[in-house]
Amino acid sequence: MKEIIKKIVRAQKCNASGGQSSKNTDDVKVSKKLADNKTFLKNSFKNSTDIIYYEFEGYSGEKALIVYIDGMVDKKTLNRDVIDPFIAGSKEVEFEEEFEDSEKLKSLIHVANIQEARMVSEVIDAILCGDTAMFFEGTNTAFIIDSKGWEKRAVAEPDTEAVVRGPREGYVESIRVNTALLRRKIKNVNLVFESLKLGRQTKTDVAIAYIDGIVNREVLGEVRKRINAIDTDSILESGYIEQYIEDNHFSPLATVGNTQKPDIVAAKILEGRVAIFCDGTPHVLTVPNLFIENIQSAEDYYVRPYIASILRIIRLVSFLISVLVPALYVALSTYHQEMIPSVLLVTMAGAREGIPLPALAEAFLMILMFELLRESGTRLPRPVGSAISIVGALVVGEAAVNAGLVSAPMVIVVAVTAVASFIVPALTEVMTFYRFILLFLGGMLGLYGITCGVFVMVTQAASLHSFGVPYTSPMSPLNLEGMKDYGLRFPLWSMIKRPGSIAKENKKRRG
Amino acid sequence: MNKTAVKRVISLILIISFAPAASGCWNRHELNTLGILGALAVDMEGEKYKLTFEIIKPKPAAGSKKGGGEKDEPVKFIQSTGDSLLDALRNATLSFDRKIFMPHAKAYIFSEEVARKGLLNYIDFLQRDHETRRTTYILIAKGSSAAEMLNATGGIEDIPSNYIERLIEGQKFNSKSLSIRLLDFLKYYYERGKQPVIGIIQKKEKAIKEAGGEKGKTEYELSVEGAAVFFEEKLVGFLNGMETRGLNFIMGKMYSGIIVSPSPDGEGINSVEILTSGSKNDVEIKGKEAKLKVKINITGMLEEELAKIGTKDPEVIEKIEKANSQEVKNEIEGVIGKVQQEYKSDIFGFGEVVHRKYPGEWKKIQKDWNDIFSRAEVNVEVETKITRTGLTNDPVNKRED
């Protein structure tokens, strides 16, 4: 526990630049001799066998060396656009012993992006990113050729954010593809990407995206400040970034949102938010994240207002159900039996005859069982999946009731809780956490305990700020324009302004 | 950083200090420790209160095994005695394995004897306790002890208290009974100008025995016809079914009912079903004398016509209306007369009318109102309007011969 706190503190305190190369190569320049370069690179890469050093000669014996990482480059580009034109073009070009001007050499390579580098450290960074480095005998300029090409997942519908109506594109693990997907949604010069590298060892590419002129400047400044303050070994997933930049590490509610779909990111950026892309993961972060965004889904805006409003209300209600129902069941059946209608009470009392555990323990066990089932269901290999569901239903449901371990109403309560908890996937962890706390409070003090618990939870939510924006807006502080998108989704033509809590400039959406 | 650490440690200590609270859970009653009370019957045994409880047995879950062929009683009856109502209630736990749980009680039944002594001795607990509710019906058991009322099931419900509750709720179909809750009783009791009335419950022998019942065993059913008249808090007498209906007319609580009146022209009777009924009560005070005026407006539907008159004719309908009005007028005059002479208790609420109309006078005559009431002149006007005659126009036995 202490170590975790120390790490977080260190992450917040240290100011560090992005990734650094190892110290030795900082000041070394590219040498004019190929052999020197090759030896130096081989030592830097510690003779790793997936780095290919290929020397070849031009028409009249001009030596060239390309260095690349096997698997990260598109070999077709290398063959067709680098080696081939060089060998063909070296016929016409006069080569000197020592070159001062590298323009001629550049013209031999037919690639869309060539950069020159004089420091070996730049060369190494480029090679590690998937570019190819080309050295010529007799010049101390190395060329960095953009030839990135590796296996990546195809753009497909994300599993966890399926929609009925709406685009089915989802982000992939390559940051360039992701930013391109966003560009296709917003064809606007004001869409800006700011790139940086995070993580000392991993040097992960991270990009901040926003629309200049709409974005909330304070949020943007805060995002830049916090991301630059991250100093850690590795950024493997955007979740790492999220946990370093979030406002309150101990709050169960997330102040940083994530999504896998380009249209959602586009919509959020258009409201004045900032998106953070991270190479290696399809999950893109969006800040600030308010509570209501957990309940919203992109599909709400593509379907008509009535169905969208009904679905929103169902989601809100199911969040409340999933958190409150077990606690309410325990509280009502042990403290406030007068609230239960008479006929139901008689049946419930009959169902609880002979059950060895008190209601609180029974509820706790059943919910624990449900959590175990859910977790194992996520990790299962597919062939075994159906077996687990049968086992779960049979064992927990039928046999436990028949054996007299749990009562039938409790199984129904847990089933309802379970179904309701999947309707709002963004809040699953929150619901589990709150559910257990409220269950204990309800079991200790009935409805009074639940009220105390809910009060504290609402206080905690109300005191959260997500990058300076209050977490519970637009409900409090009340913002009537924002309320049009809260519980009910008002028709699109009536949402004239952007949500006032976030967008401070360029407020009008339409009209 | 240190401040936050100190804060977190303090809050941790505070949270841990709640652990003793968790071990308590003082108010916790598991469902299987409750005895759900269906109905309560109060009797007197000498100087002690004798209470009879009907405890509903929890229905076992569908999947659990039950020995076949055993007819399971859905209720259990417990009796206990004590020095006061609450004392007797708690004494029940000495011989019963569950604590009695009162919020779901549907009726409190007091025996006649207890009511004659004065109901207020019993009601304070029912008002004060947080478990008892004021929406429970109260009934007076006529003719036998209250405990005996609990044992009869003449209807479809197998739990007697449900049966009783449905009987009381049936008041809206046949207004020869009353549905009075504890709340209503208290309201009437506190009103200076009105005396309380309470519904009654009686045990009758069943005419038709149930198929499969044991031979020789008498089966009972309950009836809620009639009302109990109170003066202040003491029972003074009873009203029969027709008189109760008159009372309902005057109080404006007539929801539905059948008035049978003799046919105007032929021999036979006709029945009118009452759809709505509104009453206007008025009192005129002259010195120490009062004149009571009751005006009733009824709309009804002709449901049964047994004479040979033709009901297509509007004039005939008017005659039926008049006959109906006369019948109702007789009923009302009958009940007011009876209460005036025998019970001398203003259960109709005329005192309240005086209070509202002559507030100054009321302060003077308030104490003697019941005497003034019993001497008062009565003037009843009834108007009936028969709006519909059902699906046929002429009666069945009218043939053109």
Next chain:
Amino acid sequence: MEEVKKLSSLQIILLIVSGRLITVYAFMPITNTPPANQDMWISELLSGIYTIIICIPILFLSRRFPDMTPVEYSEKILGKLLGKIVGLIFISFLSFVGLFDLLSMSEFLGSTIMPETPAYATMLFMLAACIYTIYKGIDVIGRIGEIFVPFIIFTIIFFILLSVKDMDFKVFLPILADSDLSMINYAALSTASRFYDILILCMAVPNLKNKGELNKIFFISVIVITLLFCAITVSVYAVLGVKQAEHANYPFFTFTRQINLFDFIQRIESINVIAWVAGTFVKYCIYIYFATIGLASILKVKSNKYFIIPISAVLLVIALFTKLSKSVVINNMLSYKFFPKLAFVIESVIPLILLVIYFFRRKSLTCAK
């Protein structure tokens, strides 16, 4: 000084309304104020006017000093020592209200739904939740108010609507026959004096976003409270009758017990309890927050956070270990015999004195500025 957090007008209105409504929700002392008869709704309506009159001095002073709480400007007007004493009086009144909330929490819960739970358990939980909220500051309390108070008002309207069929409005006739105007005025004055939430409004003035709207906020709160009060009183009398309401310890609670609709919606008084508990938490938070703010300004300390736990601990000890923990004592204190008189002094007489002294010293004060 810490950065001043801002409350919007809607938030402060809701907080004041909740503070005043909570007492009525549980206790309804007006049913026992003479003349406790069917004309009390007239007293309620009149009390709106009296409230406005009573609160004029302190509102006037707060408009003159828009950046100071009453504790601070009493120090400025009366000089250091006397001002601090007056400030202490205000603070002790606020803490007294907080103490009363603690006591009424355990009494209400103990009498209605959880009789066997000992008082210290309910009070400890309440204090835990409220201390956490007060630590977060006034803007969080404002947001909590915005979330919970509409819910409370909704439950009131909900209960009233559900029992419309049980209402018998003839209870209110004859109007004005059984009571004379002097008694009605007395009851109205008594009810109006209970609006000690004006103190909260004035203590919150430095935290308001729109200080110019102070009068508007006040008027809106008074109107909302008077209307809701009237609605509650009328419903309770219509369903329960005058005498039952007088005898009941918690008339509105007893009223919600009677709701029985379609044989299905019945026995829902626990919702009443939940709404009341949430409202009491909010009320306690506000009152103790401003009490700590006042203490901080008297003792010239920067932050009010040091005082929260000590004040709550002191109140807890007083609540548990003195004779105050009996419901009879609480009811008597709350009735017309004691509380309105005390509140009248604090909210009207003292500010009046302050106002008079202010006028005399105005010249010297403006010169000193």
